[in-house]
Amino acid sequence: MSNSSSLVLECHQLAKExxxxxxxxxxxxxxxxxxxxxxxxxIIGSSGSGKSTLxxxxxxxxxxxxxxxxxxxxxxxxxxxSAKARLRNRSMGFVYQFHHLLPEFSALENVxxxxxxxxxxxxxxxxxSARGLLERVGLAQRLSHKPAELSGGERQRVAIARxxxxxxxxxxxxxxxGNLDQRTAQQIHELMQELSTQSDTxxxxxxxxxxxxxxxxxxxxxxEGKLESQ
Numbered sequence: 312m313s314n315s316s317s318l319v320l321e322c323h324q325l326a327k328e329x330x331x332x333x334x335x336x337x338x339x340x341x342x343x344x345x346x347x348x349x350x351x352x353x354i355i356g357s358s359g360s361g362k363s364t365l366x367x368x369x370x371x372x373x374x375x376x377x378x379x380x381x382x383x384x385x386x387x388x389x390x391x392x393s394a395k396a397r398l399r400n401r402s403m404g405f406v407y408q409f410h411h412l413l414p415e416f417s418a419l420e421n422v423x424x425x426x427x428x429x430x431x432x433x434x435x436x437x438x439x440s441a442r443g444l445l446e447r448v449g450l451a452q453r454l455s456h457k458p459a460e461l462s463g464g465e466r467q468r469v470a471i472a473r474x475x476x477x478x479x480x481x482x483x484x485x486x487x488x489g490n491l492d493q494r495t496a497q498q499i500h501e502l503m504q505e506l507s508t509q510s511d512t513x514x515x516x517x518x519x520x521x522x523x524x525x526x527x528x529x530x531x532x533x534x535e536g537k538l539e540s541q
Contacts, residue, residue, distance in 0.1 A: 317347045317348040317349075317511075318345055318346070318347055318348075318381075318383075318384070319346055319347065319348050319382070319383055319402075319480045319481045319513050320344070320345070320346040320369060320380075320381070320382055320383075320481050320513065320515070321344065321345045321346070321380070321381045322342060322343065322344050322368070322369060322378060322379065322380045322381070323343055323378055323379055323381075324341050324342075324343065324377060324378040324379075325339055325341070325342040325343070325344075325365075325368060325375050325377070325378035325379070325380065326339055326340050326341060326342070326375060326376045326377040326378055326536075327339040327361070327364055327368060327373070327375050327376050328376045337536055338361040338364050338536060339361050339364060339365060339368070339375075339536050340536035340537060341378075341536075341537065342365065342378070342536075342537070342538045343538070344369075344531075344538060346481065346513050346515060347513065348480065348511040348512075348513055349508065349511040349512065349513060350513050350514075350528050350529070351503060351504070351513065351514040351516070351527040351528045351529075352514070352515055352516070352527055352528060352529045352530070352531060353516045353517075353518055353523070353524035353525075353527040353529070353530050353531070354515065354516070354517045354518075354530075354531045354532075354533055354538070355517075355518065355519070355521065355524050355530060355531070355532055355533070355541075356532055356533035356534055357534070360533045360534060360535075361533055361536060362485075362517040362533055363485055363517065365517075365533065365538070366405075366483050366485050366515070366517055368380060369483055369515065370399065370403060370405050370483055371387040371390070371395040371398070371399065372405075374388065375388075382398060382402055382403065382480075382481070383398075383402055383480060385398060400425055400428055400429060400477065401429075401477070401479075402479055402480045402481065403479050403480070403481055403482070403483065404425075404473075404474030404475055404476075404477065404479040404481075404482035404483070405474055405482070405483050405484075405485075406467075406470050406471050406474045406482065406483070406484040406485060406487045407470065407485055411470070412458040412466055412469055412470060412473075413458075414457060414458050414459060415457070416457065417454065417455045417456060417457055418445060418450060418453055418454055418455070418456055418457075418458075418461065418465075418469045419438060419441050419442060419445065419454040419455065420441075421458070421469055421473055422441035422444060422445055422469060422472045422473045422476050423437040423438050423440070423441035423476070424473065425473060425476055425477050426440060426441070426476055426477060429477075437476075440476050441472065441476055442454060444472040444475055444476055445468075445469070445472050447472075447502060448468040448469075448471060448472050448495075448498065448499065448502065449468065449495060449498060450465060450468055450469065450472070453465060464491045464492065464495060467487065467488075467491060468491070468495065468499070471484075471487055471499055471502075475502075475506065475512075478506075478510055478512065479512060480511075480512065480513065481512070481513040481514070481515065482503075482512060482513070482514050482515070483515050483516075484514065484515070484516040484517065484518075485517050486517060486518055486519065487499060487516060487518070488500075488518065488520055488523060496520070496523065500523060500526060503516075514527070529541075
């Protein structure tokens with residue numbers, strides 16, 4: 312196991328509850344997790360167990376009811392919205408369950424967008440990086456296609472390439488292979504494995520695919536608001 316200086320993501324005593332009328336619903340309770348550079352973990356659990364909620368908290372897209380999340384030693388709750396956005400752009404990638412691609416832009420432009428937002432990266436360099444990743448996920452012939460012209464599986468691959476293009480410290484993936492055939496899902500898995508080894512990118516993946524989950528370094532089960540190592 313890596314030493315503490317290699318920690319890229321931590322959460323301590325994380326809790327989340329929602330109000331439904333007069334009732335409060337506890338979705339997460341006392342969740343603790345630490346992730347080192349290059350480590351790959353999967354989180355499994357039944358539908359409605361709070362897996363997507365946990366990912367949103369880890370990404371700073373939602374705020375916990377209690378506890379804290381740290382990304383590269385920075386406490387997310389201490390940051391302004393703009394500082395959180397900068398941290399996400401610099402250090403995190405996120406693959407949503409439903410893509411969230413920009414409909415008016417091509418696959419190439421969608422993937423290049425996180426690099427272009429940094430402003431320090433030229434348009435040509437951003438597009439070259441995007442082109443390389445799209446080729447690696449099997450979309451070399453679809454670079455100029457807009458999301459509406461792509462299949463669900465192709466859109467998911469664009470979203471995965473977009474999350475990886477900045478070479479982030481950690482990538483959070485919400486059911487990343489749900490719309491992919493077995494061969495493409497295997498390609499995505501191999502790409503994750505390669506990046507975790509070569510560039511120390513860490514991965515947190517929520518999945519219903521038990522075989523894919525077992526291929527990660529660690530498997531956690533989220534049940535009744537608690538996260539437990541399997």
